[in-house]
Each structure stands twice: as structure tokens, then as C-alpha cells.
Amino acid sequence: MRPNIKILEDEIKEKVFVEAMEILEEIGFFVENQEAIEILQEAGLNVDVENRRVKLPPDLVKKSLQSAPSSITLFDREGKEVTKLEGDNICFDPGSAALNVLDPETNKIRTAVTKDFIDFTKVVEQLEHIHAQSTAIICSDVPEVVGDRYRLYLALIYSKKPIVTGTFAKESFEVMKDMLIAVRGDEKELKNKPLAIFDACPSPPLKWSNLTCQSIIDCAKYGIPSEFVSMPMTGANAPVTLLGAIVQHAAETLAGLVITQLVSPGAPVIWGGSPAAFDMRKGTMYLASVDTILIDLGYTEIGKYLNLPTHAYLGMSDAKILDMQAGFETGMGTLLAGIKGVNMISGAGMMNFESTQSIQKVVIDNEIAGMTFKFINGIIQRDEPIAKNLLKVFQEKTHLLAHDHTLKWFREELYLPSEVVDRSTKEEWISKGRKSIGDRANEQVKKLLKKYPGVTLDRDILSDISEIIKYKDNDFRSKLDI
Amino acid sequence: MIFTEECKDAILRGNIDQARDLAHKVLDEKLDVNNAIDGFSLAIREAGDLFEEGEFFLPELMRSAEAMKAAMTIFEPVLKERKEDRSLGKIVIGTIEGDIHDIGKTLVAAMLSAEGFEVHDLGADVPISTFIDKALEVDANLICISALLTTTMVGQKKLIDSLKEKNLRDRFKVLIGGAPVSKQWVKEIGADGSAENAVSAVKLAKKLIES
Known part of the structure; x- marks a missing residue:
């Protein structure tokens, strides 16, 4: 039996959905993008062009929901299936677009550069339980305008795993899409075998900005999955009630969904988000709070209720160092997201309000992800009778350690962590230098960097994408360590 | 209850x-009227203190600021008529072009206004030229410019560069704000400061204008 958790009553789910549609019908949403306005007008909607507001009839919302697929399969760079975003399946990817990194040597937060992202990608590539990459770290050593495409360029080169990415400028989509096509072979193949997901964040309350509209329109045209990341902040730009935030999240997400289905019925979309419990003391968006977890699981249930693939930013921390807060926040969020069956769980490695990536933490979080996979497999009956025959063995033996049955099952029945998790005796721990989890993770990072098998991307493709990404006088290929 | 207690x-x-x-x-x-305003001002300062001590939360602080503003709006015409200027200074505030996030900015604007600054809130997605034009128009002391996104943060630098180009840099103090803003960024672009919350933003604004 797969363990599960229920947050909302069924009647409440329908209520949330109906009220979200009422909001879109009566209040409407703000749409900044000209192409989106034209698409909505062509669909016969009455757009208030001056105020850029449009109201959506419930029938159109329902029709759009019918055409949106309930499953998205992600494939790696080689074309191998990685995961199906559907049902209660889960997949982890690191938190994306961090401005800073937690330096593993100094334990201080600093601005990130290309090497940080390359190392991070190499490490994530080898992590067993994190099955997707993300364009995780903003590299301050390249011009800001090409930052988004540059991150995708590096991720494509250093990793085979599918990538969660996104545009930071409208113009970038063309370049990013061309690189993905170059890697996949052609446009049709990219559509058949999605390699990247593009995040698009509506701005609360009920606003779809120029950039994010363009991203979901462009993605819909090419069959690239869009991941909607609505982020209401309780009591600030959204109701303070958790359910109120869930309703607003639904309305914002449905608005985006309608646009994509008008562009191309059947366009793949993910019911995602990064809502936050607004901290009433600091005014910060507390992303790892228990309230945020509740909102996330609640809106995920709405997504499942509407039969859509789901996503959430969970399993990260707002701590600034690798301390107990970093651990409990990450552990709680990851396990609960896993139990809920959030299809794509983003956040591994991330700290400090989605602004700081930690290469040590991503290694630790890989363990939490592994334990979560283990947990949701639940308890399985392997034998009939269950234990009786094995207990008979004790009439002759004092232990089962070398028994066939133990050897057959122990790797599946027990979660076997890496050395990152401390399970040594006190004496051993002292004799090995009293290392903290951060120290042990750092050792693991160094091992993984040494073990990285090297870039395996086809050299012709590497040349192609290096050509595609060329920008003014910048030769990005010279920044690679190959 | 005596009047100041009521305030x-x-x-x-x-x-x-x-x-x-x-x-x-x-x-x-x-x-x-002046006595009354002093009474209200004392109260709003106490609200700020309570917030900093952790007794008050943001919704309470904002609501206090709004109550303060409601009273001041009633006094304003009288002060104007008597040509009395109690304003601590004039501030132009807004969120930079390309960025439609304005919670933080609105919070700071409300606190500045409650403390007695004349605040001109330009809203969100504001072009740099609008900041400068407005600051010139109202003869502002201070420009506050907010950015939430790393992509729009560069607009803060553009504002300062633009002020320099127009030989206006010395005329206005510039405070910058927003989640990605760091002390290092303040230094790099040559702004006059940033603060970690709305209450310290008010303190900083006062300090800058006095200096």
C-alpha cells in the first residue's frame, strides 16, 4: 500500500475550482502581452485593451482543461524515458536560478560564477534520486541578458538528465528552443520526447506579465511543457487564509492554462507553484514553512482533481547555513511532497528564500529524496507465511545475517544511505574527525567531481549549440572546462 | 482618556x-493641530518600536500607518492654509520598469508617509525617466526604487547612471530595495543605502535627509 495524505475534502476541491472560475469570469485577470491579447480576442473574448484585463467564461476554462494532457513523459538527452509526470509519481529536481551559492569551503553565501554551476551540474548528474536537472545557478560572469540561455547551454553539455528551465527575457526562447532542437535532432522529436520544462510564473494577484505570457505561448507552439508557478503570498498579495491562497493559485493557473490551450489544444502544462506564507514579522516569503507546505499540498490536490500533472517548490530551506533548520525544513517538505505524490518536486539544494544554492545540500537532499522514494513504496508482503519459517531458523542459528532470505531482500527492504548520513558509533565518529553533515557532504562533492565521467555530448552537437548561443563577442565555449 | 492617549x-x-x-x-x-499631530506621531513611532521588538506584526504596523494617514489627510488642508510645512521631506518611490511586484515598496511607502514624509508613490513598472521627472517636479529629497527580480535590478543602476548623466546625482539621495539587493550592490552602483525592513527604511530615510 502506498502511504498517502489527504488535505482537502472532495466538496472543498470542487468549491475551490468553481470559485476560481467565478473569479476569472467576474474579476478576470491582467494580461500584459500583446500576442496573448490577440489570441484571447481571436477566441471571441472581450478584452479590455486599455486596462489589459480579460474575463474568462467557465465553459472556456472547462474546455481548456479537457484538452490539456494529464500526463507528460520526460526523456533524457539520449532519448531514454526518465519519468512520467502523472498520477502520484514523483521526480526531484534542484531549485532553480539561485543568485548565490553557499561556498562549500568558507560556508559563506557569495555571488555565483560559471564554475559553480558546472560543478553543481556534474554532481547532480551523478545523484541517484534526483532525476532531473534545473538551470539552478545564475552565473554572474556572463552578461545578464544571456544568463537564461547560458544556463541551459551548460546543463545540456554537462548532463543527460531532463532539465527544468525558463526564460528571463522574451528573446531567449528562440535560442533556447533551437538548442533543445539541436540536441534532440528535430522539432518533432523534441515534441515527442520532451527534454526540458519551462517555468512560467504569473504575478500575484491575477497577473500574467509580458515575459511569462510569451513563454507559455512559445512553449505551447512547440509542444514544450510549461510549468505554471503561481506564487500567492498569504496576507500580502493573496488572502491570508490558506484556502484563499489555494483559490487564487487555481485562478491564476487556470488563466495560464486557457492561454496555452487556445494557442495549441493539447499543449502540455503542469499545475505547479511556489506559494509562500508571508512572514508577518520580516515581510519575507517563507517558502519552507509548515503553512507553505499545507498550501502546496492543497493546490496539488486541486491539480490532481483536475487531472493534470503537478509540481511544487518543496523540500528546500530558508536557512542560511547547513544547520538544523535547513534539515528539518527540507526533510518535512520533501517527505510530505513525496507522500502527496507531487509529480515534480523542485527545491533540492536550495536555501535562503530560493536565492542560494548549495552543492553540499543537494548531496544531502539526494538522501532525503532517496528516503522519500523508499517511504512511498510502503510496506510490502514478500513471503507467505510472512515470518514463521524464518523464526524456525533460530532453533539452529543465532542470527539471520548470512541467511539467503536476508541476502535476497536487504537491499530492497532497507534504505541504505551514503556516508553523508552519520550512522557510526560515537567513538568512530570522533576518530574520523568529528565531522558535521556539511563536512561529509563536501567530501562526497569532491569524490563526485573526481568521478564525473566527462562530457559525453556529441562534439558536432556541442559545436551547433555553441554556434546558436553566440552573442555579440562572447565565446561561451571558452568558458567550458573541456 | 486624555487626548494623546486617545491618539x-x-x-x-x-x-x-x-x-x-x-x-x-x-x-x-x-x-x-500641531499638538495633535505630535500625539499621533508619538503613537506611530511606538508602533514602529513595537514592530522592531517583535510585539507587532506587519498587518498591525500597516494598519497603524493607515490610521495615521487617515488623520493626517484631515489635517493637511489646514496645514496648507496656514502655510505650515511639517513634512520631513519629499520622497518619490516606485518599482522599476519591467517589474510588477510592489508589496515591499508599498509597505515602505506607507511607513514613510505615516512618519510624516510627503510620499509620491508611482506604483509598479515605472520607467526611469518617470522617477526623475517626478522627483524634479515635486523637488524631492529622496528617490526610493524597488526591484524584486535579478533581471530588473539593473534598472536601479540605470537610474543612478541617468542621474549622473543629467548632473542630478547630488540633488537626490537614492535608496534601493528589493529581495535581491545586497550591500555589495548598493556600493557597486553608488546608491545611498538599502534597509532590511520598512521600519529601518524610515530610519535610514530620516538620517539621509538630515545629513
């Missing part, structure tokens, strides 16, 4: 109606 009560409870009634009472009964 304090209205502001700390965030009772907008009560604050308004008290202000009307001052005018109707021809009480000393």
Missing part, C-alpha cells in the same frame, strides 16, 4: 475611524 489608542489599535474622528474633533473644537 495612541487609535493608532496602535489601527482604528481608522477613531483616528479620523479624533482629527475632526481637533478641528471642530479648535484644538492645537
Whole structure:
């Protein structure tokens, strides 16, 4: 039996959905993008062009929901299936677009550069339980305008795993899409075998900005999955009630969904988000709070209720160092997201309000992800009778350690962590230098960097994408360590 | 309850109606307007202190600021008529072009206004030229420019560069704000400062204008 958790009553789910549609019908949403306005007008909607507001009839919302697929399969760079975003399946990817990194040597937060992202990608590539990459770290050593495409360029080169990415400028989509096509072979193949997901964040309350509209329109045209990341902040730009935030999240997400289905019925979309419990003391968006977890699981249930693939930013921390807060926040969020069956769980490695990536933490979080996979497999009956025959063995033996049955099952029945998790005796721990989890993770990072098998991307493709990404006088290929 | 106690009560409870009634009472009964404003000001400062001590939370602080504003709006025409200027200074505030996030900015604007600054809030997605034009128009002391996104943060630098180009840099102090803003960024672009919350932003604004 797969363990599960229920947050909302069924009647409440329908209520949330109906009220979200009422909001879109009566209040409407703000749409900044000209192409989106034209698409909505062509669909016969009455757009208030001056105020850029449009109201959506419930029938159109329902029709759009019918055409949106309930499953998205992600494939790696080689074309191998990685995961199906559907049902209660889960997949982890690191938190994306961090401005800073937690330096593993100094334990201080600093601005990130290309090497940080390359190392991070190499490490994530080898992590067993994190099955997707993300364009995780903003590299301050390249011009800001090409930052988004540059991150995708590096991720494509250093990793085979599918990538969660996104545009930071409208113009970038063309370049990013061309690189993905170059890697996949052609446009049709990219559509058949999605390699990247593009995040698009509506701005609360009920606003779809120029950039994010363009991203979901462009993605819909090419069959690239869009991941909607609505982020209401309780009591600030959204109701303070958790359910109120869930309703607003639904309305914002449905608005985006309608646009994509008008562009191309059947366009793949993910019911995602990064809502936050607004901290009433600091005014910060507390992303790892228990309230945020509740909102996330609640809106995920709405997504499942509407039969859509789901996503959430969970399993990260707002701590600034690798301390107990970093651990409990990450552990709680990851396990609960896993139990809920959030299809794509983003956040591994991330700290400090989605602004700081930690290469040590991503290694630790890989363990939490592994334990979560283990947990949701639940308890399985392997034998009939269950234990009786094995207990008979004790009439002759004092232990089962070398028994066939133990050897057959122990790797599946027990979660076997890496050395990152401390399970040594006190004496051993002292004799090995009293290392903290951060120290042990750092050792693991160094091992993984040494073990990285090297870039395996086809050299012709590497040349192609290096050509595609060329920008003014910048030769990005010279920044690679190959 | 004595009048200043009543002011304090209205502001700390965030009772907008009560604050308004008290202000009307001052005018109707021809009480000393300046004394009344002093009373309200003391109360709003106490709200700020309570916030910094962790007793007050943001919703309470914002509500106090709104109650304060409600009272001041009633006093304003009288002060204008008497040509009395109690304003601590003039501030132009907004969120940079390309960025439609404005929670933080609105919070800071409300606190500045409650403390007695004349605040011109330009809203969100504001072009740099609008900041400068408005600052010139109202003869502002201070420009506050907010950015939430790393992609729009560069607009803060552009504002300062633009002020330099127009030989206006010395005329206005510039405070920058927003989640990605760091002390290093303040230094790099040559801004006059940034603060970690709305209450310290007010303190910083006061300090800058006094200097």
C-alpha cells in the first residue's frame, strides 16, 4: 500500500475550482502581452485593451482543461524515458536560478560564477534520486541578458538528465528552443520526447506579465511543457487564509492554462507553484514553512482533481547555513511532497528564500529524496507465511545475517544511505574527525567531481549549440572546462 | 482618556475611524493641530518600536500607518492654509520598469508617509525617466526604487547612471530595495543605502535627509 495524505475534502476541491472560475469570469485577470491579447480576442473574448484585463467564461476554462494532457513523459538527452509526470509519481529536481551559492569551503553565501554551476551540474548528474536537472545557478560572469540561455547551454553539455528551465527575457526562447532542437535532432522529436520544462510564473494577484505570457505561448507552439508557478503570498498579495491562497493559485493557473490551450489544444502544462506564507514579522516569503507546505499540498490536490500533472517548490530551506533548520525544513517538505505524490518536486539544494544554492545540500537532499522514494513504496508482503519459517531458523542459528532470505531482500527492504548520513558509533565518529553533515557532504562533492565521467555530448552537437548561443563577442565555449 | 492617549489608542489599535474622528474633533473644537499631530506621531513611532521588538506584526504596523494617514489627510488642508510645512521631506518611490511586484515598496511607502514624509508613490513598472521627472517636479529629497527580480535590478543602476548623466546625482539621495539587493550592490552602483525592513527604511530615510 502506498502511504498517502489527504488535505482537502472532495466538496472543498470542487468549491475551490468553481470559485476560481467565478473569479476569472467576474474579476478576470491582467494580461500584459500583446500576442496573448490577440489570441484571447481571436477566441471571441472581450478584452479590455486599455486596462489589459480579460474575463474568462467557465465553459472556456472547462474546455481548456479537457484538452490539456494529464500526463507528460520526460526523456533524457539520449532519448531514454526518465519519468512520467502523472498520477502520484514523483521526480526531484534542484531549485532553480539561485543568485548565490553557499561556498562549500568558507560556508559563506557569495555571488555565483560559471564554475559553480558546472560543478553543481556534474554532481547532480551523478545523484541517484534526483532525476532531473534545473538551470539552478545564475552565473554572474556572463552578461545578464544571456544568463537564461547560458544556463541551459551548460546543463545540456554537462548532463543527460531532463532539465527544468525558463526564460528571463522574451528573446531567449528562440535560442533556447533551437538548442533543445539541436540536441534532440528535430522539432518533432523534441515534441515527442520532451527534454526540458519551462517555468512560467504569473504575478500575484491575477497577473500574467509580458515575459511569462510569451513563454507559455512559445512553449505551447512547440509542444514544450510549461510549468505554471503561481506564487500567492498569504496576507500580502493573496488572502491570508490558506484556502484563499489555494483559490487564487487555481485562478491564476487556470488563466495560464486557457492561454496555452487556445494557442495549441493539447499543449502540455503542469499545475505547479511556489506559494509562500508571508512572514508577518520580516515581510519575507517563507517558502519552507509548515503553512507553505499545507498550501502546496492543497493546490496539488486541486491539480490532481483536475487531472493534470503537478509540481511544487518543496523540500528546500530558508536557512542560511547547513544547520538544523535547513534539515528539518527540507526533510518535512520533501517527505510530505513525496507522500502527496507531487509529480515534480523542485527545491533540492536550495536555501535562503530560493536565492542560494548549495552543492553540499543537494548531496544531502539526494538522501532525503532517496528516503522519500523508499517511504512511498510502503510496506510490502514478500513471503507467505510472512515470518514463521524464518523464526524456525533460530532453533539452529543465532542470527539471520548470512541467511539467503536476508541476502535476497536487504537491499530492497532497507534504505541504505551514503556516508553523508552519520550512522557510526560515537567513538568512530570522533576518530574520523568529528565531522558535521556539511563536512561529509563536501567530501562526497569532491569524490563526485573526481568521478564525473566527462562530457559525453556529441562534439558536432556541442559545436551547433555553441554556434546558436553566440552573442555579440562572447565565446561561451571558452568558458567550458573541456 | 486624555487626548494623546486617545491618539495612541487609535493608532496602535489601527482604528481608522477613531483616528479620523479624533482629527475632526481637533478641528471642530479648535484644538492645537500641531499638538495633535505630535500625539499621533508619538503613537506611530511606538508602533514602529513595537514592530522592531517583535510585539507587532506587519498587518498591525500597516494598519497603524493607515490610521495615521487617515488623520493626517484631515489635517493637511489646514496645514496648507496656514502655510505650515511639517513634512520631513519629499520622497518619490516606485518599482522599476519591467517589474510588477510592489508589496515591499508599498509597505515602505506607507511607513514613510505615516512618519510624516510627503510620499509620491508611482506604483509598479515605472520607467526611469518617470522617477526623475517626478522627483524634479515635486523637488524631492529622496528617490526610493524597488526591484524584486535579478533581471530588473539593473534598472536601479540605470537610474543612478541617468542621474549622473543629467548632473542630478547630488540633488537626490537614492535608496534601493528589493529581495535581491545586497550591500555589495548598493556600493557597486553608488546608491545611498538599502534597509532590511520598512521600519529601518524610515530610519535610514530620516538620517539621509538630515545629513
